[in-house]
Amino acid sequence: MKKSVLIIGSGIGGLSTALRLLSKGYDVKVYEKEKMIGGKTNQLVHPPFTFDLTASILMNREVYEEVFHDANLDYKDFIEFIKVDPTYRSFYPDGTFYDFTRDLVSLIKTLESISTEDAIGYMKFLSEVYERYIIANDHFLHQSFENAMDFFKPSSLINASKTKAFSTSHQLISEYIKDEKLQEFLSYQSLYVGISPYEGPSIYTLVPVISQLYGLWHLKGGMYSFIKALEKAIYSFGGVIETNFSVNEIIISNGKAIGIKSTKNETIFADIIISNADFPYTMDTLLKSDTHKGKYKTSKLVDLKYTCSTFIIYLGLKKKYPQLSVHNLYLNVDFKKNIDSAFTGHLPTNPSLYIYCPTRVDNSMIASDGECISIVARVPNLFFRNIAWNEKTIKFMRNNILSALKNISGLEDIEEDIIYENYLTPQNLKDSFNAYGGAAFGLSPTLTQTNYFRPHFMSSYVKNLYFVGSSVHPGPGVSIVLLSSKLVVQEILRNDS
Ligand SMILES: Cc1cc2nc3c(=O)[nH]c(=O)nc-3n(C[C@H](O)[C@H](O)[C@H](O)COP(=O)(O)OP(=O)(O)OC[C@H]3O[C@@H](n4cnc5c(N)ncnc54)[C@H](O)[C@@H]3O)c2cc1C
Known part of the structure; x- marks a missing residue:
């Protein structure tokens, strides 16, 4: 009989693991707390503009192809790659810029x-x-x-x-x-x-x-088209994805994970449970007893190191900006001081920026003659309790970012062309996706939290319980999380053989 698998969370890690296991004959159901699937790799649609919510830089293209290959599917039936060249345009406050071409x-x-x-x-x-x-x-x-x-x-x-x-x-x-x-x-x-x-x-x-x-690549439709592609492939194997389902507990009986309980007290049972929810959050919230957490007991989670967070502005513009490439950096004055601030609990006053303008190569993300741009600045995570992500903080960041942006030649009047504006804060990452401490990339991949020293795929304390995603081995980033999914599936297959 087919073994049943239940996956908590529909991030890159959850969906790619679901597809790989379905193709190996497992009966898989994914449960996602949000209305939309994808986790942090999500989409913000405000017609005529379509924005990738977070991830935008696509490295290691073959790892994206491999997910479909592993499921005996042809990736060309699901996604279309567009070559990005120059890979980057980097701008400086003195008005110079460099193109880094392939x-x-x-x-x-x-x-x-x-x-x-x-x-x-x-x-x-x-x-x-x-x-x-x-x-x-x-x-x-x-x-x-x-x-x-x-x-x-x-x-x-x-x-x-x-x-x-x-x-x-x-x-x-x-x-x-x-x-x-x-x-x-x-x-x-x-x-x-x-x-x-x-x-x-x-x-x-x-x-x-x-x-x-x-080289770098762009997916037609944006990074979210990869999520849609995984969803389509999952359905083609008869997989199930349920949204608006917030898991409150992993049910454990006699040292074995046997199911999940939702915040509305619904219980569902399965042979194997995989948590794609952020690992420290899973330990803190979904496992109720310290005996099941090993060295990741709730009281110990604060001793771990976490990555910084991000503040993002999404701008829908009414005209084209050919000065921008797809991936742009604005490397501001006092570079080190402003980078350090994200790790010492301060907001940057002269932030260096990553500026993503997919509509330079992808008209499918815009239904007008304008441009969609997302501007990302590094900021402290929520473990620094001195910063509250209220209107005042957002305004401070917004104004600093826009004044930096206006230093780029040709973007001086950009504010006049804004017809849509939105933001993503560390608090949003926590509230929407349970990113522990609002850390954008999960547990920090320092030497003491890498390889064998990073959380493992398989629980040593609870049978049939596995983990996948940014905070487990090998680490953060879409292509790396895809590797994490490949490795966890190998582990499950080995244990079942
Ligand atoms: C601002 C930003 C920019 C980035 N840029 C890039 C980039 O350019 N390129 C790149 O490769 N990577 C980038 N990344 C990293 C990449 O987005 C992540 O590594 C990846 O999306 C994480 O996937 P995941 O599967 O680990 O987890 P997540 O995306 O966090 O998915 C976890 C899922 O679990 C769900 N969940 C949590 N708790 C529960 C619960 N109790 N019940 C049910 N569901 C639950 C969440 O809602 C979420 O859907 C970026 C990340 C950020 C934040």
Whole structure:
């Protein structure tokens, strides 16, 4: 008989795990607290504008294809990739900007316009980090590390040392690159996992390096089209997704997970329970007894390290802005001070920004002659209790962001073209998706919270209970969560064989 699986949460992790298990013959049901599926990878629609709520940068395209391949489906029947080139346009307060193209000839021209020393440094930096990436990919990202010996065996420890993760991202970057603007361009991207480039391990320099070497992509319709594609594929296998269903408890009997209870007291039973809800939230709220939590007891959760959060403004504009590319950075004055503020409990006064303008390449996200842009700034998570996300705070952030934006040549009058405006705060991430402490990327992927030291896929204390998502191994980001789904499914299949 088919084994039944119940998944709490319809984020990337929940949906991709559902599809993989359905294709292996499991009977799968997904329960989501929100009205819309997708979790943080969500969509904001306000005709004629369509915005991706959070994730927008698509790296490692083959990992997206692989989910369909693993389910014996052809990804081309579900999603359409659009090449993004330049991968980035980075703007600076002095009015300069650089395009980072996929094409080596124009890239080298950009770099040489900075200095030949930095052009050589950039190439050496790519090669150094590429080597580390190959090691990380071969030995860490695709390992489940359920077993201590998988990590502590000599070959793993030798490979870990080869990734030379002990310096910070910024230290490694400045070893190769002298120009401050170029340093900031690379450092900012290490922030995509929610960790400071001045404190986090240098392994996260692989973010800008993968983008440069393998390119970035856009999905037609935006990142949310991947969620819609997973939903369609799940239904094609007879899977069930129920929305507006908030789980209150994972039911445990004799050390075994046997079902879930909703906030309205409905109970549903299954052979296997998987929580895609943020791991620390699952420990804090969905498991009711400390005996089932191991080292992640509620009182211990505050001792863990969490990523920073984000504040986002969504703007629907009435005219086109060809000055912008799809992915843009505005690297502001006092770069370090303003980045540090997100990790020390302060709001940035001169925020550096990531500006996403998908309508540069995708008309399906706009039904008018305007533009949709989302502007993201790093801010403290909710563990810093000194900041309340009220109207005053939102106004402060909004005004600082808009005055930074207006420094970009051609965007001076942007405020006059706004016909729709909305915001996403750390509090919204917590309230809508149960992101623990409003941390945008979950548990921080520091050295002491990575690989074997990050929460595992399988509970050691409760049989038949599994976890998938940003706060478990290997870490945050859509493509990395997709790897987490692949690994948890491998674990389930192994335990069932
Ligand atoms: C601002 C921002 C920008 C980002 N940009 C990028 C990017 O450009 N590229 C990239 O690759 N990644 C990006 N990311 C990261 C990426 O969005 C996440 O890593 C990914 O979406 C997380 O997926 P998940 O499955 O782990 O969890 P989630 O998306 O958090 O899904 C968990 C789901 O569980 C549901 N849930 C929680 N509690 C319950 C309950 N009690 N009952 C029922 N359901 C429940 C939630 O509502 C949610 O739907 C970004 C993240 C943020 C916040």
